[in-house]
Amino acid sequence: MGKMREFSLYVITGEQYHPGRSMLEVMEAALAGGADIVQLREKNMPASELLEKARALRELTRRYNVPFIVNDHPDIALAAEADGVHLGQEDMPIAEARERMGADRIIGISTHAIEEARAAERDGADYIGVGPVFPTGTKPGRQAVTTSYVRQVADEIRIPWVAIGGITPDNADQVLAAGASRLCAVSAIVGSSDPASVCRRLKEQIAAARGERVTIKLNGREELVRAGTLEELIQSYGLADKRIVAELDGVIVQRNRWESTQVRAGMTLELVHFVGGG
Amino acid sequence: MSFDQHQKDGLTIGGRTVSSRLFLGTGRFPSPAVMQQALEQCGADVITFAVRRVNLDWVQDDAILQHLEDRGLTYLPNTSGATNAAEAVRIANLARAAGLGSWIKVEISANPRTLLPDPIETLKATELLTLAGFTVLPYTSDDPVLCKRLEEVGAAAVMPGGSPIGTGLGILNPYNIGLIVEEANVPIIVDAGLGSAVDAAQAAELGADGILVNTPIAKAKDPVAMAKAMAMAFEAGRLSRAAGRIPRKRYASASSTPEGVSEAYWAGGDPGSGSVSQERSAAGRADTGLQAGRGADLPVKVKGG
Numbered sequence: 001m002g003k004m005r006e007f008s009l010y011v012i013t014g015e016q017y018h019p020g021r022s023m024l025e026v027m028e029a030a031l032a033g034g035a036d037i038v039q040l041r042e043k044n045m046p047a048s049e050l051l052e053k054a055r056a057l058r059e060l061t062r063r064y065n066v067p068f069i070v071n072d073h074p075d076i077a078l079a080a081e082a083d084g085v086h087l088g089q090e091d092m093p094i095a096e097a098r099e100r101m102g103a104d105r106i107i108g109i110s111t112h113a114i115e116e117a118r119a120a121e122r123d124g125a126d127y128i129g130v131g132p133v134f135p136t137g138t139k140p141g142r143q144a145v146t147t148s149y150v151r152q153v154a155d156e157i158r159i160p161w162v163a164i165g166g167i168t169p170d171n172a173d174q175v176l177a178a179g180a181s182r183l184c185a186v187s188a189i190v191g192s193s194d195p196a197s198v199c200r201r202l203k204e205q206i207a208a209a210r211g212e213r214v215t216i217k218l219n220g221r222e223e224l225v226r227a228g229t230l231e232e233l234i235q236s237y238g239l240a241d242k243r244i245v246a247e248l249d250g251v252i253v254q255r256n257r258w259e260s261t262q263v264r265a266g267m268t269l270e271l272v273h274f275v276g277g278g
Numbered sequence: 279m280s281f282d283q284h285q286k287d288g289l290t291i292g293g294r295t296v297s298s299r300l301f302l303g304t305g306r307f308p309s310p311a312v313m314q315q316a317l318e319q320c321g322a323d324v325i326t327f328a329v330r331r332v333n334l335d336w337v338q339d340d341a342i343l344q345h346l347e348d349r350g351l352t353y354l355p356n357t358s359g360a361t362n363a364a365e366a367v368r369i370a371n372l373a374r375a376a377g378l379g380s381w382i383k384v385e386i387s388a389n390p391r392t393l394l395p396d397p398i399e400t401l402k403a404t405e406l407l408t409l410a411g412f413t414v415l416p417y418t419s420d421d422p423v424l425c426k427r428l429e430e431v432g433a434a435a436v437m438p439g440g441s442p443i444g445t446g447l448g449i450l451n452p453y454n455i456g457l458i459v460e461e462a463n464v465p466i467i468v469d470a471g472l473g474s475a476v477d478a479a480q481a482a483e484l485g486a487d488g489i490l491v492n493t494p495i496a497k498a499k500d501p502v503a504m505a506k507a508m509a510m511a512f513e514a515g516r517l518s519r520a521a522g523r524i525p526r527k528r529y530a531s532a533s534s535t536p537e538g539v540s541e542a543y544w545a546g547g548d549p550g551s552g553s554v555s556q557e558r559s560a561a562g563r564a565d566t567g568l569q570a571g572r573g574a575d576l577p578v579k580v581k582g583g
Contacts, residue, residue: 245329274328275327277328277358278443
C-alpha cells in the first residue's frame with residue numbers, strides 16, 4: 001500500500017452534528033475509539049480559519065499516529081503538513097493535485113459509479129471513497145448508490161477503497177457483507193454523544209467481517225478466536241444449543257444479546273453450565 | 279394422621295410446595311442413567327447441582343440438565359467453589375441466568391479438607407441474595423444461633439450439616455439439630471454428612487423438615503435401592519416423631535404383665551437331679567427378686583410387645 005497505511009475506520013469532521021462541543025474534543029474521542037484515518041471537511045469557511053483548524057487537527061492526529069487528510073484544498077493540506085488531500089468529482093483532476101502535492105502525499109477521490117472508480121484507479125488515486133451507500137444528510141440530494149455499487153467495486157477495484165454515506169453500526173453489516181472492508185462514517189460518529197464507543201463498535205464489526213482472529217481469555221485460558229459475534233463464537237465451540245451462561249468481563253450476557261455482542265481482543269469470557277453437585 | 283395423609287403433608291419453601299422431603303444431589307453418580315433411576319425411586323422433586331466452566335475440549339461433556347429437563351423439578355443450584363460472599367453472589371447470578379428459577383443453595387467453604395461452611399460469609403451471602411430476590415437455602419454449620427440468624431436475614435429454609443460433606447458420619451450433634459428445629463420458623467433441611475437410612479430416620483425424628491442427600495446415595499453399592507431406602511426412612515422417622523416416642527429408661531420394663539406366668543411343675547420343690555435344672559431355678563429366683571425389689575421404684579407401664 002506504500003504511503004497509505006492499512007486502515008479500516010475513516011472519520012470525517014462534521015461540526016454541524018455536534019453543536020456545543022468542539023471539533024477537537026469530538027475527533028479526539030473518535031481517535032480514542034479507534035479511528036485510523038481522519039479527514040477535515042469544511043465546505044464554507046475562510047481559508048485562514050480552515051488552516052487553523054487543519055493545524056490543530058494535524059497536531060491531534062500526530063499524537064495518535066493517524067494519517068490526516070484535508071478535503072478539497074491541496075494548499076491548506078500542504079501548509080498544515082497533512083498526509084494528503086481528498087477530492088470530489090467536481091474538484092481539480094487527480095493529476096493536478098498530484099503535481100501540487102508531490103508523489104509522497106495521499107490523494108483520495110470520491111466516486112459514485114464504477115466508471116469513476118476505474119478512472120480514479122487509472123489516474124493514480126491512492127484510495128477512493130465509494131458512496132453514498134445510503135442517503136445521507138452530509139450530501140443531501142445525492143442519489144444513494146446502494147450496496148450494489150459496493151459489490152461492483154469489491155469485485156473490480158484493487159486500490160484501497162472505503163464505503164461511505166449514511167453508514168451506522170445498525171447498517172454497517174450490510175455494507176461489509178457487500179464486500180467492504182473499510183468504512184467511513186460522519187454523523188453516526190461525530191453526532192453521537194459517545195463517539196468513541198460508536199467507533200469501537202464499527203471497528204469490531206469490520207474486524208468480524210474481515211475474519212480477523214483475536215486473543216481472548218476463555219474459561220481461564222488464552223484462546224485465539226475468530227472476531228465476530230458472541231453467538232458465532234459459542235457456536236464455534238458447539239455450545240449454542242446447550243444450556244450455558246456467558247459472562248463477559250464480569251457481566252452476564254443474556255442469550256438474546258449474544259447476536260449483538262462483539263468478540264473483542266483481550267476480553268475475558270466465562271462459559272458455565274450445570275454439573276452434578278450436592 | 280394415617281400414613282397416607284402424612285405422606286401428602288407437603289413441605290412449603292419460598293411459597294412453593296414440594297411433595298418429597300428428600301432433596302437429591304446429582305453429583306458423583308456412576309452414570310446419568312443411574313442418577314435418573316435413583317431420582318425416580320426416591321421421588322425427589324428438588325435437585326441440586328453445581329455451576330462449573332464448560333469443558334471446551336470435550337463439548338459432549340454430559341451436562342447434568344440434559345437428562346432432567348421437562349420433569350417439573352425444582353432446581354436448587356449451589357454456590358460450591360465460592361470461598362466468600364461475593365463469589366457466592368456471582369455464582370448465584372450465573373445460575374439464575376440459566377433460566378431455571380431463582381432458588382439458590384449458599385455453599386461457601388473456606389477449608390478444603392473439611393469443606394465446613396464459613397459462617398460469616400454464609401450469613402452475608404444469604405442476606406445479599408435475599409435482597410436480590412433469590413429464594414435462599416444456606417448450607418450452614420449446626421449452630422442454633424447461626425441458624426436463627428440466617429432465618430432472620432431471609433433464608434427461605436436453613437440447611438445445617440449433620441457432619442462434613444461426603445463423610446457419612448451421620449448427625450454428630452443431634453442435640454443441636456433438635457434445638458435448631460425447636461427454634462425455627464422456616465423449614466430445616468439436614469444437609470451433608472448422612473451415611474444411610476438410619477441417619478435419614480434420625481433427622482426426621484429430630485424434627486427436620488427434610489434432608490439433602492447426595493454421596494450416600496450416589497456412592498452406595500446400589501444407588502437406586504439406597505435412594506428408596508433413605509426416602510422411606512425419612513418418612514418413617516417423621517411418622518415416628520408424630521407418633522410420639524417413649525421416654526428413655528435405664529432399666530428394662532417387661533412388655534407383658536408379670537401376673538399369670540405359668541409355673542414349671544417343679545416350681546417351689548426339688549426339681550430332681552441335674553445341674554442344668556438347678557441353674558434354671560436360681561435364675562428364676564433372681565428374676566423374682568428384681569421385680570419385688572429394685573424394679574418396684576421404676577415406673578412400669580405394661581402395654582404388651
